[in-house]
Amino acid sequence: MDLTEPYDAAIIGAGPAGLFCAACAAATGARVLLLEKNADPGAKLLISGSGQCNITHTGEIRDFPSHYGGHGKFLKPAFLSFTNENLKDFFRERGLPVTGDENGKLFPATRQSADVLNVLLRECRKNNVDLRCGEPVTGVMRKPGEFLLTTPSAAYRSTALVIATGGASYQKTGSTGDGYRFAGSLGQPVTAIAPALTPLLIRPFPFAALMGISFENARFSVWRAERKIADYRGDVLFTHLGLSGPGILDASRDILPGDVVRLSFAGAMTREEFAADLSRRVQGNRSWQVGTILAGYPIPERLNRKLLALSEIPDDLKCDHFSAAQRSRLVANCTEFPLAVEALGTFSVAMATRGGVALDGVNPKTMESKLVPGLYFAGEVLDIDGDTGGYNLQAAFSTGFLAAKSIVKSVKNG
Numbered sequence: 001m002d003l004t005e006p007y008d009a010a011i012i013g014a015g016p017a018g019l020f021c022a023a024c025a026a027a028t029g030a031r032v033l034l035l036e037k038n039a040d041p042g043a044k045l046l047i048s049g050s051g052q053c054n055i056t057h058t059g060e061i062r063d064f065p066s067h068y069g070g071h072g073k074f075l076k077p078a079f080l081s082f083t084n085e086n087l088k089d090f091f092r093e094r095g096l097p098v099t100g101d102e103n104g105k106l107f108p109a110t111r112q113s114a115d116v117l118n119v120l121l122r123e124c125r126k127n128n129v130d131l132r133c134g135e136p137v138t139g140v141m142r143k144p145g146e147f148l149l150t151t152p153s154a155a156y157r158s159t160a161l162v163i164a165t166g167g168a169s170y171q172k173t174g175s176t177g178d179g180y181r182f183a184g185s186l187g188q189p190v191t192a193i194a195p196a197l198t199p200l201l202i203r204p205f206p207f208a209a210l211m212g213i214s215f216e217n218a219r220f221s222v223w224r225a226e227r228k229i230a231d232y233r234g235d236v237l238f239t240h241l242g243l244s245g246p247g248i249l250d251a252s253r254d255i256l257p258g259d260v261v262r263l264s265f266a267g268a269m270t271r272e273e274f275a276a277d278l279s280r281r282v283q284g285n286r287s288w289q290v291g292t293i294l295a296g297y298p299i300p301e302r303l304n305r306k307l308l309a310l311s312e313i314p315d316d317l318k319c320d321h322f323s324a325a326q327r328s329r330l331v332a333n334c335t336e337f338p339l340a341v342e343a344l345g346t347f348s349v350a351m352a353t354r355g356g357v358a359l360d361g362v363n364p365k366t367m368e369s370k371l372v373p374g375l376y377f378a379g380e381v382l383d384i385d386g387d388t389g390g391y392n393l394q395a396a397f398s399t400g401f402l403a404a405k406s407i408v409k410s411v412k413n414g
């Protein structure tokens, strides 16, 4: 038992939110304990961005809140206290420049998430963070003026407590949802959780043989009980079981089993524009095969053939004999192909968690609980899930920074 002097802050979870919060709080001399259940820290950070770690986005920081499905307003003070530019500077000043890709995603110049983790660990070491790995926190208790944390081998006291245990997806990385239990046991409201940034299982899925084909900035809409709930634009990928790709992953937070995704293969054209354009091409080339006309659109050839078959149009049908019913089926299939969502990918494949520590119970200007003084939250344990593109890591860094800043202020005030 280590029940001597209490730490100024104990942080549960050495992911990006916990590591950054610990490094920033300790930089001012605060005594910080960081407890990690895994033998090594940052397991999810290491696999982020397929190991390349898309740490943030080049966009304007004031546009960031629109990337969290209606929950981004809560993050505004955190983003303003630590912006994407601050994040770039932080890594650059520590020898790891950041570079962007054509979609505005920012990565470490080395494209190695291990380099990002190493900078964070070096910073923790330099600032004397007491990082203890292989120590799963099993319980937290509030005592007058302090918190008591227990692990299988020890107990610790601290004045402030930060829960930075992440979400509940990719559980093999250590994020098993413990933080929700800790928050709940301290009286903090937690909302229902579900997988986010997750692929869709489509059944029946007529394009399984075309897995790997992707569509840049495709139009699609989501329908529930025959009513459209939203329109989207984004990159879509055929998998062997259904749909994935950044556009689908981002939309998945709004999608439920039983919904229908209507996907367009006609690029920027609407259904009406495509119908008019197809008519024009058919009128002007009456002796051509319909398949040849379709090949004039930027639709992959294998998909063209499939769309003709699904529209009950023989391969060798000439435009002369192209009936109104066939044309209407083809237009519908090319612009609003209906794909029924049987299920969403589970927590084992979801890249983020929807739901978590309820935002109305947390002060957005400090990350401190409105109900339990001295209790703070950072990162994905909050009811925050960002779009693909670096938005989840920026949220982890910004909320970690703001929690650290608030803790340091309250330590100084005494």
Ligand SMILES: Cc1cc2nc3c(=O)[nH]c(=O)nc-3n(C[C@H](O)[C@H](O)[C@H](O)COP(=O)(O)OP(=O)(O)OC[C@H]3O[C@@H](n4cnc5c(N)ncnc54)[C@H](O)[C@@H]3O)c2cc1C
Binding pocket: 012, 013, 014, 015, 016, 017, 018, 035, 036, 037, 038, 041, 042, 043, 044, 045, 047, 048, 049, 050, 053, 054, 055, 056, 135, 136, 137, 138, 164, 165, 166, 167, 169, 170, 173, 174, 175, 176, 177, 178, 179, 350, 351, 352, 378, 379, 380, 381, 389, 390, 391, 392, 393, 394, 396
């Ligand atoms: C495959 C994949 C790729 C991703 N790619 C990107 C990307 O490129 N860009 C991006 O912005 N986001 C990406 N994300 C999301 C991003 O990685 C997470 O949002 C981010 O890691 C959350 O940080 P966090 O610190 O809040 O939680 P985590 O990174 O989940 O860290 C939480 C830590 O808490 C520890 N912990 C949990 N319970 C306990 C306990 N009881 N005691 C002690 N320790 C505990 C865990 O072991 C873990 O180390 C990706 C996610 C996945 C799964």
